[in-house]
Amino acid sequence: MSIIHVSNIKKSFGNIEVLKNISFEVNKQEVVAVIGPSGSGKSTMLRSLINLERVDNGDIRINGDYLVKNGKYSNSQDVKKITRNMGMVFQHFNLFPNLTVIENLEIAPKVVAGKGITDVHNKSMELLEKIGLTDKKDVYPSKLSGGQKQRVAIARALMMEPEILLFDEPTSALDPELTGEVLKVIKLLAEERMTMIIVTHEMEFAKEVANKIIFMDNGYILENGSTEQLFDNPQLDRTKAFLNKQY
Amino acid sequence: MNIDYLINITIPMLEGAKMTVLLFFIAIILSIPLGFVFTLMAISKNIVVASIAKGYIYVMRGTPLLLQLLFLAFGLPMIPVVGEYIVMDRFVAASLGFTLNYAAYFAEIFRGGLLAIAKGQYEAAQVLGFSKFQTTTKIILPQMFRIALPAVSNESITLIKDTALLYAVAVPELLHFAQTAVNRDFTIIPFFIAGLIFLIMTLVLTGFFKWLESKLKFE
Ligand SMILES: Nc1ncnc2c1ncn2[C@@H]1O[C@H](COP(=O)(O)OP(=O)(O)OP(=O)(O)O)[C@@H](O)[C@H]1O
Ligand SMILES: [Mg+2]
Numbered sequence: 001m002s003i004i005h006v007s008n009i010k011k012s013f014g015n016i017e018v019l020k021n022i023s024f025e026v027n028k029q030e031v032v033a034v035i036g037p038s039g040s041g042k043s044t045m046l047r048s049l050i051n052l053e054r055v056d057n058g059d060i061r062i063n064g065d066y067l068v069k070n071g072k073y074s075n076s077q078d079v080k081k082i083t084r085n086m087g088m089v090f091q092h093f094n095l096f097p098n099l100t101v102i103e104n105l106e107i108a109p110k111v112v113a114g115k116g117i118t119d120v121h122n123k124s125m126e127l128l129e130k131i132g133l134t135d136k137k138d139v140y141p142s143k144l145s146g147g148q149k150q151r152v153a154i155a156r157a158l159m160m161e162p163e164i165l166l167f168d169e170p171t172s173a174l175d176p177e178l179t180g181e182v183l184k185v186i187k188l189l190a191e192e193r194m195t196m197i198i199v200t201h202e203m204e205f206a207k208e209v210a211n212k213i214i215f216m217d218n219g220y221i222l223e224n225g226s227t228e229q230l231f232d233n234p235q236l237d238r239t240k241a242f243l244n245k246q247y
Numbered sequence: 248m249n250i251d252y253l254i255n256i257t258i259p260m261l262e263g264a265k266m267t268v269l270l271f272f273i274a275i276i277l278s279i280p281l282g283f284v285f286t287l288m289a290i291s292k293n294i295v296v297a298s299i300a301k302g303y304i305y306v307m308r309g310t311p312l313l314l315q316l317l318f319l320a321f322g323l324p325m326i327p328v329v330g331e332y333i334v335m336d337r338f339v340a341a342s343l344g345f346t347l348n349y350a351a352y353f354a355e356i357f358r359g360g361l362l363a364i365a366k367g368q369y370e371a372a373q374v375l376g377f378s379k380f381q382t383t384t385k386i387i388l389p390q391m392f393r394i395a396l397p398a399v400s401n402e403s404i405t406l407i408k409d410t411a412l413l414y415a416v417a418v419p420e421l422l423h424f425a426q427t428a429v430n431r432d433f434t435i436i437p438f439f440i441a442g443l444i445f446l447i448m449t450l451v452l453t454g455f456f457k458w459l460e461s462k463l464k465f466e
Contacts, residue, residue: 087374096386
């Protein structure tokens with residue numbers, strides 16, 4: 001059952017076409033890694049799914065509901081409802097610096113979802129435990145390392161109980177020795193069968209955690225297949241060249 | 248010169264300082280929110296609204312506060328026909344002038360604060376489902392105010408000192424009484440006392456903002 005269904009989306013910034021006819025599907029509980037050279041449109045594609053970018057053409061369906069159909073967006077209320085199924089983790093964390101760690105986790109469920117304080121607090125304590133930052137719950141983000149910030153950002157997204165998590169290069173802003181702790185959390189989520197799309201430059205990690213790989217280049221999806229197939233037996237020379245350059 | 252003399256000249260000066268403090272609070276309390284309204288107008292997508300705010304800010308910051316005060320206190324009543332209906336008490340005119348002028352400065356300070364907030368903050372709020380209003384009140388304003396705080400602090404200290412311009416529109420304040428005493432008694436001691444009173448006021452203000460900054464450090 002596909003939970004994300006993208007067909008023929010196109011997107012230009014001014015007169016530069018950044019997404020040129022992108023189509024793919026993601027099934028429930030799949031982990032998809034999106035790889036490709038810089039500027040190929042990975043972020044733009046990912047951001048389009050959660051309405052941070054608006055596509056010019058094509059369809060995006062989440063859980064069967066059209067976010068956009070033939071380039072026409074649903075009304076803003078429906079858009080909000082549809083994107084509510086997804087959470088996003090950014091390269092630069094984007095934690096709220098004016099709130100403590102636990103406030104970062106709890107603000108959205110309290111303010112946006114209007115959930116009860118006790119439920120929210122139980123959930124946030126549970127997630128803090130999971131990311132191993134219970135002892136940091138009352139500090140401000142400025143006092144955290146990059147790896148800690150990113151783990152908090154993941155927990156913050158999980159607080160809204162999304163069905164799908166999107167990651168845009170979650171470890172690219174981190175010192176190499178801090179990537180491990182973040183990847184560990186993502187792996188944990190993969191084991192729990194969270195549906196995830198992860199844009200990443202970490203090939204080893206992609207190999208380890210993803211069931212499916214999307215290779216993008218110059219605004220197109222050039223190759224798209226199971227992890228084994230794409231890494232062990234790439235079909236296109238362009239894919240081979242890209243993969244060779246990574247090692 | 249004796250203690251009695253010092254007390255005698257200081258008391259009217261402290262009376263005058265009351266005007267200074269009163270004007271300060273009126274101007275601060277009114278110009279900060281008004282300034283923020285101009286900030287919102289200046290960043291509005293409506294070109295007319297934005298232009299009005301930007302024009303206002305430009306004129307208020309581009310002309311001397313003294314000129315604005317003289318205009319309100321003595322200029323307005325001279326306008327033909329309507330002039331006689333807009334004669335204000337000079338202190339009221341001065342309060343209005345200070346508020347309108349400082350609002351323009353605060354508008355610029357807050358605008359700078361807004362521009363300093365990373366785009367990622369809006370995006371994070373959006374994907375978490377925040378409405379525009381929730382994003383503004385819970386995420387953006389607290390950060391904007393924090394970023395603006397040092398500049399607001401500076402501006403407030405300038406405001407305390409600018410209150411001396413009341414002298415020019417003949418509202419009896421601190422300097423007026425100092426000057427009177429200097430002329431009458433042929434001594435410069437009152438000037439030193441006036442300076443000391445200003446220093447105490449700026450010291451209190453500086454301390455207050457230091458405290459506020461430490462409260463809002465987000466650390
Ligand atoms: N807001 C924008 N305005 C104009 N051009 C943009 C904008 N965002 C992205 N682009 C351009 O679109 C193209 C694709 O960018 P995108 O960020 O999607 O690539 P990417 O694959 O994520 O690259 P990277 O690996 O460097 O993150 C690039 O040429 C980029 O310069
Ligand atoms: Mg990118």
